[in-house]
Amino acid sequence: MATLLQPEKVLYLVRGEKKIRVPLSQLYFCRYCSELRSLECVSHEVDSHFCPSCLENMPSAEAKLKKNRCANCFDCPCCMHTLSTRATNIPAPLPDDPTKTTMKKAYYLACGFCRWTSRDVGMADKSVASGGWQEPENPHTQRINKLIEYYQQLAQREKLERDRKKLARRRPFMPQAFSTHVVLQRQRSGAPISALYGLSLKEGEDQKEITIESAQALDEVEPLPEDYYTRPVNLPEVTTLRQRLLQPDFQPAGASQLHPRHKHLLMKRSLRCRKCEHNLSKPEFNPTSIKFKIQLVAVSYIPEVRIMSIPNLRHLKESQVLLTLTNPVENITHVSLYTCEEGDPDDINSTAKVLVPSKELVLAGKDAAAEYDELAEPQGFQDDPDVVAFRKSNKIGFFIKVIPQREEGDVTVAFKLRHDFRNLAAPIRPTEEGEATSEAIWLTHHVELSLGPLAT
């Protein structure tokens, strides 16, 4: 029976760029456009960063500076688990009196999962619990920065040229800028700067030229050491590809050079409707909170259809299926169902004919207190017993008749659900006196149910 409650049994159609059929629990409802939205038709944005192990929020400026890594937590380079700081007592000489020794605390990092410790790579124990551990620096940083400066200078020149000669014919300047500019390692007398299309440094620009050495090519490459052919491989000492790629700057081949890295942050996402640019979902700032500041999910606005029981379905025989309809809003909702017409472009999956109740169904509003009220007062709705099976606070059960048209395969039916929607927080409009605060809009959704295989 629980299989009937699976969300994939009832799909709602979303008319975005593509037509997507998704359960209602995975959809959002834009209250301003009055349309359903799925994850594909909203734009995702990064809202806030936090560390997954210490659950500390990090402002985005700091995150950018720290390269999206937490300042306090480390990852084990072998197994990617979070490292914990352990302390030992070591004897250390007192600063005042070198002869006497006292116990000092020394901290080191250790992995609880694979038993890796920071002492394995030769990192000395630190005397402060946190903040003492440094990541090694890339040896090529200086050279790369110089290269960037040099190219930036070339780029500036090109931009100046471009700005000046806006109407002239174009040529990409950068490559040609190389030929007149770069001081090659060969004996080529540095071409005079004025050769660069008459560009002269005006406007008090800096006269300082940044030239860099071109890289020197090597004649010989180091060969493999001789014992490579005969030395047995110590597999635990050789790093796996995954371990290497976690440290793109160094990619060490030996496990004794694997340094731990700071832990990478996670982020919280906020969603925004593409059409009206309103936020559909905005999480709380606090990493430990699972609530949302804005949560426009579809299940809190659209009545939800669920399958309650399915009889044996036989080919070309009419059977009654019991469905439930739940009203998520607090006011009374009127729902009418329509069958899909012939040649409906949305109706591509149905393999059975369906007869839906023709009368309008009325759903009571959701009353939070009603679940504690044991004596449910009669709600005073006149229900047709052929259509409505039961009624309980904001939920009703009703029958539809299904006639499977195919002999084999799953039975799928589709119908249209039309309900009224009161936009309680409509965009601010000047309300005239005496007018109802909100008007009802009628929304129509295309719903598909998959009722399972035919009974044999």
Place this chain on the structure above:
Amino acid sequence: MPLFEGLGSGGEKTAVIVDLGAAYTKCGFAGETGPRFIIPSEIKRAGSPEAVRVVQYNINTEELYSILKEFVHLLYFRHLLVNPRDRRVVIVESVLCPSHFRETLSRVFFKHFEVPSVLFAPSHLMSVMTLGIQSALVMDCGYTETLIYEGVPILSAWEALPMGGKAIHSVCGITMLVFSSALVDSIPEDVVEDIKVRTCFVSDLQRGMKIQEARFNLDGSAERPAPPPDVEYPLDGQKILHVKGSIRDSVAEMLFEQDNEEKSIATLLLDTLVKCPIDTRKVLSENLVIIGGTSMLPGFLHRLLSEIRSLVEKPKYRDALATKSFRIHSPPAKPNCTAWLGGAIFGALQDILGSRSVSRDYYSETGRIPDWCCLSAPLPDSVYEAGKMPPPLMKRAFSTEK
């Protein structure tokens, strides 16, 4: 200098640099010394147990679109942690990438993620940027193929060979199954890759020639040099895969074996040199750059140089090439990140990055990415530099397959 100093002084945000490779993707930000992440180019889907490769050229557009969308989503929201709408994108890619793939990728970036602009940069050109030299002969030994390309700004001679990491994996996997005692039917590819990375290496020239001879056994008397010791590789925590020593050094040999057309990686280089104009040959042969993950195998560079030097003596090349000196550069990054680093350096040049990229407005107006060989479209002046390079003198060298 003081006028233009400071990248982050309230200017544009740093661009996102992505190098989508067949096996691994390198992603990060402009102006940094290394990629933030190197992740396998695949996504895991709920349906299939195996991961789906992202860079596939033969699948239909819809499927490719959804795979790329999911992958780029992961890149932004799990690894880079930034908003796509704020930052320009530089995609470092191989020139052999089919237009259909490039167009789908740009559609994903523009339509779904709404990035401000995209620039497609050829990976070989970018690697040269990390060196500060004018021109070089760049060889990219990657996963699916080995590709040679020439420096700035001419694209004249290129060569490719479908021999890369993937070929090594398949050979390695098969020989291991045949020779080793394992209780498994087939070894998954990531295990093969791991074994290759950790245990295999490239022998030097003499030893390599002897191994090749012993394999083909032309005169029946060639003896195989003593293999390196075997390795016990634990598999799944329970079984042990016994990797024979002979596998360790012989699998890399297939990169250097000359097949029926007498093509190997080394001849690739020499053939390219032959194709080049004579006056450029000397400059190019002294400025070799090798990038790509496969070239990180221990002993690869040394072997390559020795092979080239020995092949240049052969009659086929001796007359054609007068130059005999070959020099290799060592870029300031690991070979698998060199192209990425070049892209990062270029992406840090905010002055011209904007003018050379394809902006979102341009894309929404025309709906296409100008390809590097596309001479037809009458582009307005302001976006002339939107193409990657100046239109080359020769027409497109290969056909697009859909």
